[in-house]
Amino acid sequence: MLSRQILCLILSLPLQTSCKTNESVQLVDSFSASNIGKPSAAQVTSYQTQILLNNDNSDTSLDHMPKWRNWWYMKFEGIPTNRNYRLVINDLFEKQNPGWQHPYTPVYSYDKRHWKRFEPNEVSQQQDTTNTQIKFSVTMSKTFTQKSVWIARFYPYTNDDLNLFYKRLLSQNPNLKTNGYFVKSALAWSPTHNLPIDMITITNPAIAPNHKKRIWIQARSRASDSGSSFVAEGIISWLLDETNNDASNILDNFIIHIVPMQNVDGVFDGNYLLNSRTQNLDNLWYPQGSNPLFLSDGAPKENLIINSKIRELLDQPGKFNMAINLHSAQTQQQTRAFFYPHFGKKSHRYTSQQTNLWNNSIRFVNSVREHYGKFGSQYLIEPNPRDGGKGFSYNSSLESWWWKNFHDQVTAITLNTTNDHAGFQPEYVTPDRLRKLGGALMLGILEYNHLPTIDNSLEPALTVTNSAND
Numbered sequence: 001m002l003s004r005q006i007l008c009l010i011l012s013l014p015l016q017t018s019c020k021t022n023e024s025v026q027l028v029d030s031f032s033a034s035n036i037g038k039p040s041a042a043q044v045t046s047y048q049t050q051i052l053l054n055n056d057n058s059d060t061s062l063d064h065m066p067k068w069r070n071w072w073y074m075k076f077e078g079i080p081t082n083r084n085y086r087l088v089i090n091d092l093f094e095k096q097n098p099g100w101q102h103p104y105t106p107v108y109s110y111d112k113r114h115w116k117r118f119e120p121n122e123v124s125q126q127q128d129t130t131n132t133q134i135k136f137s138v139t140m141s142k143t144f145t146q147k148s149v150w151i152a153r154f155y156p157y158t159n160d161d162l163n164l165f166y167k168r169l170l171s172q173n174p175n176l177k178t179n180g181y182f183v184k185s186a187l188a189w190s191p192t193h194n195l196p197i198d199m200i201t202i203t204n205p206a207i208a209p210n211h212k213k214r215i216w217i218q219a220r221s222r223a224s225d226s227g228s229s230f231v232a233e234g235i236i237s238w239l240l241d242e243t244n245n246d247a248s249n250i251l252d253n254f255i256i257h258i259v260p261m262q263n264v265d266g267v268f269d270g271n272y273l274l275n276s277r278t279q280n281l282d283n284l285w286y287p288q289g290s291n292p293l294f295l296s297d298g299a300p301k302e303n304l305i306i307n308s309k310i311r312e313l314l315d316q317p318g319k320f321n322m323a324i325n326l327h328s329a330q331t332q333q334q335t336r337a338f339f340y341p342h343f344g345k346k347s348h349r350y351t352s353q354q355t356n357l358w359n360n361s362i363r364f365v366n367s368v369r370e371h372y373g374k375f376g377s378q379y380l381i382e383p384n385p386r387d388g389g390k391g392f393s394y395n396s397s398l399e400s401w402w403w404k405n406f407h408d409q410v411t412a413i414t415l416n417t418t419n420d421h422a423g424f425q426p427e428y429v430t431p432d433r434l435r436k437l438g439g440a441l442m443l444g445i446l447e448y449n450h451l452p453t454i455d456n457s458l459e460p461a462l463t464v465t466n467s468a469n470d
Contacts, residue, residue, distance in 0.1 A: 025049070025085075028075040032158040035270035036074045037089075048086035049076070053099075056223070056271040059278045066091065066099030070330055071224035071272040073152040079144050087151060089138045100330050101127065101136050104420050105428065107155055110146045115155055117428050118142060154328075154419045155431055157226035159195060159268050162261055165233055173240065180205035181251065182240060187259070188305040192276035195264040197305055202239045202258070204251040210317035211253075215445060216310065218259035219326035221281040221302075221398070222273050223266030227417035228326035230431045232260040234438025238458075245454040250442055253451060255318055262302055275302060282327075285401045292404045307401075322364075322411045322445060323402050329416040336423035337372075337437060338382035339365045340414040342392050342399065350390070356408040358388060360448070364411060368444035371456065372437055380423040380437075411448070415441070 027044050029036045036042055041052035053069045055062035062068055072089055079085050093099040103125050109115045122142045128135045140151070150156075166184065169176065176182040181204065186196035203212065217235065219228035239247050239256060250256070261267060265276040274280055279300040285307070286296040295307045314320070329338075341361035343354035350358065362384055369381035392400050402412035417437065422429035439458035446453050 024078050025080075026077040028077060029073075029270070031075070032160050032268050033073055033156055033270045034075070035072045035272075037072060041090075046080065048088060050088040050090060053089065053091040056266070056274040057269065057276065057278050062278070064097060066093035066097060067330070068273050070100045071153055071270065073150070073156050073270060075148065075150045077148050079147050079149055081144055081147060084141045084143050086139060086141045088140075089153075091136045093134055093136075095129065095132055095134050098134055099136065101134075102330060102332055104138065104153070104333065106138070106140060106151060106153055108142075108144075108149055108151045110144075110149055112150050115152075115431075153224070155226055155230070157229035159261070159264055162198075162229070169236070169240075176240065187309050188301075190265045190276075191301045192265040193268050195268060197262060197264055197302065198260060199309060200236060200258045200260065201255060202236065202251065203255040204248070207252055208317070209255060212255050212318045213253065213321035213449070214255045214257065214313060214318045216257050216320060216323040217326065218262055218306065218324075218398075220261040220263050220267060221325070222327060223263050223269070223271035223275070224273065225326070225328035225417075227328035227419060227429075227434050228415075229260060230434035231326050231415070231417060231438045231441070232258060233431075234435030235442060236260075236438075237435065238439040238442055244457060246443060246446060246456065249451060249454070250446060253449070254321070254445070257313070259306065262306065265302075275300060283395060283397050285396045285398050287396070287401065287404060292401070295401075320406070320410050321449065323399070323413075324441065325398055325412070325414040327414055327416045329418055331418045331420075333420035334423070334425060335418045335420075336378075336380050336382045337415065337417045339368075339384075340388065340392075340399075340416070341365060341384065342388040342403070342413075343390055344387035348387055353408045354390065357403070357411065360408065360411045361388075361413050364413065364444050364448040367447040368440050371443040371453075371458065372440035373458075375424050375427075378423055 025044055025046055027036060027042060027049060037051035038054040043050045051072065053072065055069055091099050105117050105120070105123055107115045107117055118140050122140055124139050126137045126139070181202060183201045185199055187199050188197055189195065190197060217232070219225070219232045235258060238244065239250065241247050263275050263281050266274055269276050281300055281302050284300050285303055286299045288294040288296050293311060295304055341358060343350045343358040345358065346355040365381070365384060369379050372380045374380065393403050399412040399414060402410050417434055418429065420428060424433065436458040443453050443456060
């Protein structure tokens with residue numbers, strides 16, 4: 001998010017009679033998570049706006065990483081309401097190193113709270129290719145009913161949305177402030193914008209922690225993965241539903257730690273992937289050479305903060321049992337949510353520990369798939385891969401940190417939500433559908449740990465209306 005507002009000039013074309021009436025369209029990006037691409041490339045008229053996608057933090061050293069840019073979010077003021085207005089999102093990349101070219105369906109809102117998808121006939125894609133370059137364009141054309149409108153790549157979930165969720169959660173359930181089931185604390189403050197990196201702990205305080213296992217869940221290490229924020233909301237709301245017997249069962253047996261937004265700086269800046277310092281939090285879990293439990297000083301501050309807290313919890317009663325990393329992915333429109341299980345079967349020449357992690361992961365994923373269910377005849381979680389590979393164990397991702405330190409004693413796995421149909425075709429995935437995935441994850445945790453499920457409900461009685469609803 002760049003703190004500026006572009007006042008757009010009307011081109012003096014003969015057919016644009018609106019020039020004579022002083023009609024103007026303003027393109028605004030002075031709010032959290034906004035992104036209008038390269039400011040110098042924005043072209044705004046009374047009939048259309050074109051933008052060119054930009055690297056995170058306008059960092060030109062990322063020009064060779066076109067798949068590290070695909071987030072945009074903006075506001076228009078003065079939009080005409082008596083005819084179609086066009087918004088064209090352009091991306092330009094080398095033919096030998098292409099960026100994202102998947103079709104997708106953006107969203108719009110007149111109040112920044114209630115969001116709608118564009119209709120299929122209002123969105124089109126075009127690809128122009130030269131000998132060396134590709135320009136991929138997504139065009140929206142619609143007659144809007146109000147002069148002020150927000151438009152985004154996908155349902156936004158900003159720092160403000162998270163704070164609003166907290167406020168409404170506590171307003172509707174004031175007993176959470178005192179009953180000990182819900183504890184929110186700031187682990188530390190972000191290095192650029194001094195924003196809190198929160199951790200939420202949810203458990204039954206009446207049962208001693210030495211009789212429980214710990215679960216670690218974190219979201220938004222990648223800035224634009226807003227789908228993961230809705231899943232995190234769903235988890236929190238589901239766990240705090242006092243009428244849900246399955247939620248009570250989890251809170252009696254587990255301590256759930258949730259970091260709902262790790263990359264708070266990157267979210268605030270409107271980045272696609274990185275933090276404000278152009279660091280990818282997802283793969284910079286650099287271990288110390290002498291002790292892989294600690295991260296090296298070269299790791300991003302946001303990762304050092306998380307690492308420090310996990311190590312602190314390791315000294316407390318209750319061993320970690322699972323670690324779930326919540327992401328979102330750019331995919332084809334029909335791709336459903338999917339997991340990244342690691343390693344594979346023993347027959348594929350994996351060690352016993354590697355095979356055990358694979359089997360544990362598959363057992364968990366299968367349970368989540370069953371609980372999230374089907375839309376029509378199709379499950380809403382992608383089938384399991386034949387093999388997960390061992391490459392992650394050599395890299396510096398969060399899951400590799402868990403593996404290097406705990407092997408198969410902690411089932412560490414990533415869930416990726418997707419942004420378009422996601423198995424709901426001809427409909428689309430929505431914030432509420434993503435929240436229900438949070439409930440399915442919790443039921444999967446129960447069954448993974450050989451505990452019974454009773455209600456099998458994905459939708460809690462506790463509902464907290466958020467700013468990004470279909």
